[in-house]
């Protein structure tokens with residue numbers, strides 16, 4: 001099971017790392033690259049050729065500002081591409097969100113929230129879960145634990161205000 005994560009700049013690293021950690025915790029192999037669509041387009045094209053042939057199943061892309069990276073990646077693969085718009089500019093991530101989410105028909109990018117790299121990882125896991133039963137079962141167990149924690153929090157709130 002392999003997921004590729006591509007970011008546009010090393011300044012994006014801290015916002016991308018949570019996705020790497022989640023995927024690794026589920027036993028997924030993660031290939032991480034910093035390949036800007038604007039500054040490193042030839043290197044990006046080479047990497048796209050590589051992951052189209054090496055068994056990679058999902059691609060997560062993260063970029064800020066005029067975030068062309070997710071769309072450019074999606075134009076070079078039929079693997080599912082998840083886009084994470086990043087904050088950091090004077091427009092606080094709205095620029096990246098609009099750049100990533102408004103794709104032309106036929107070249108989709110599944111866009112998550114601004115700085116939503118954790119949900120990008122969970123969405124990638126859900127896609128892997130279609131084929132890999134162990135991932136699907138691990139996700140179901142973690143959802144159960146999440147629900148139990150939420151219900152426990154509710155009980156504490158009820159007890160506090162009764």
Ligand code: RP5
Pocket residue numbers: 007008009010011012036062063064065066067086088
């Ligand atoms: C985007 O421009 C990158 O993804 C980054 O979020 C933003 C700024 O990049 P740096 O100027 O910090 O390298 O391409």
